[in-house]
């Protein structure tokens with residue numbers, strides 16, 4: 001798929017099986033074995049292949065199945081090493097190639113932030129550990145060193161992630177899913193009525209193998225197979241440091257995931273992590289330029305920027321407060337912004353909140369292979385009776401049908417933000433668009449109105465979610481405040497309170513004298529927003545025609561399509577509101593006109 005990293009097939013067993021021979025070679029070459037433990041190979045199963053190790057310069061291993069010409073289809077692999085570092089007396093500095101024959105036996109083997117308005121049982125609130133705003137939060141360059149690190153707990157080296165993430169798999173492949181299934185059943189997952197398969201919606205998902213009844217409980221994932229803030233660390237020292245520093249659940253689990261992932265086979269979660277997407281679909285991976293270019297019309301752009309800033313801020317805070325003090329436990333080659341983007345991307349798209357476990361947040365292997373359907377109303381939760389994570393089907397499924405759950409009542413924008421997809425137009429009953437309303441700077445009472453808003457935690461410009469079925473009462477209250485004349489200053493406070501979704505004040509305000517102005521104000525804001533969407537959607541056809549690199553073109557086509565789908569669905573809601581507002585205004589004006597005519601008629605009568 002478009003997001004593909006240039007690296008494919010990271011094969012741990014290869015490294016493990018080759019280790020003695022490679023260690024021997026490394027010793028001869030005066031190189032620390034750990035420094036090149038990051039090896040790729042070009043097939044999933046290799047048996048007794050003749051492997052060639054090429055040492056041309058002293059760099060971390062680079063090579064892929066298809067892009068590095070040194071890695072042929074024959075099963076050879078190579079790595080490059082940087083010249084002149086740690087070259088021992090006996091080093092074969094002049095020899096640039098080692099060829100050997102190795103016998104290889106094994107094969108390679110549900111936040112985000114909850115919406116202000118809608119309660120989401122699946123995805124927890126994300127709060128940064130500490131907001132450390134930098135002026136250019138994610139254009140900053142990150143230092144990358146090429147030293148290897150190992151943990152004291154096991155003899156295995158950690159896998160550094162100085163480039164693309166070396167663990168996980170391609171998002172659209174079934175790579176590693178049978179190993180995951182096998183490992184899960186060996187680890188206590190009961191027999192399942194579903195299996196991981198390629199699917200039309202969500203690329204990979206759980207498909208019914210047998211008839212499933214409506215109201216049936218499925219999954220039964222035992223708590224021992226769940227990753228949460230209480231999970232045991234393969235490197236307990238690292239876990240202890242984070243807990244001593246009271247790191248909250250989200251960053252704690254994010255760090256845990258990186259720590260376990262880097263230990264590859266030495267981690268009990270290896271089979272699970274190997275089946276996770278190497279690059280989750282997430283707005284975290286959009287550059288600032290891409291967000292500005294494709295999401296200019298949508299308020300989701302702001303949310304994405306805020307989220308990226310939070311993730312970067314959280315990472316920076318952890319790095320400054322903790323990682324830098326314990327470099328042996330948290331080496332930068334492993335715990336860096338790239339790995340944090342990956343782990344937060346995984347959490348945003350897979351972490352679930354389990355209400356029956358006091359709202360605990362957790363990664364639930366197997367259950368997190370279920371895709372979302374906007375019309376399904378069933379959620380994951382812990383079931384005390386069966387002592388497992390389950391969901392109860394809200395419909396029947398036949399063998400071969402994909403089984404869905406709900407990730408919560410989320411708008412298309414929220415789904416794009418956390419999960420990287422946009423449902424088909426008109427299929428999401430929870431869809432909404434954020435409409436921005438602003439006080440007019442030229443308003444004589446601007447200051448008083450702003451003060452009233454501030455008292456209730458609001459600003460001069462506020463976003464309100466509009467649905468196809470209508471807008472919230474808060475929006476109408478804000479509109480009343482924005483258009484009210486100085487003579488109504490005594491009501492400013494009441495209006496501002498009603499505009500806040502935090503206050504319990506009466507929301508259903510009614511000011512017939514300014515009703516028309518308020519509706520016109522909302523309509524103007526709506527039309528301003530529609531014109532932004534029109535501009536983007538018209539321009540999108542001719543956008544990116546200048547991109548020549550196929551990889552870049554693919555990525556841009558994909559991102560643009562997501563943006564076009566989002567903007568089309570958001571504009572559709574605005575069009576509906578525009579229609580309703582125009583009709584109401586027409587009725588109001590024709591009603592007033594009729595009343596005026598009647599009044600004038602009476603006037604004439606009395607003359």
Ligand SMILES: C[S@@+](CC[C@H](N)C(=O)[O-])C[C@H]1O[C@@H](n2cnc3c(N)ncnc32)[C@H](O)[C@@H]1O
Pocket residue numbers: 110171201202203204205277280281349350368369370371372373418419420421422423
């Ligand atoms: C919890 S995972 C579900 C399993 C995922 N399909 C996988 O292969 O790992 C959530 C991810 O699945 C995909 N997904 C879930 N529901 C989807 C849908 N209705 N349409 C498109 N993609 C979906 C998105 O990539 C999302 O980030």
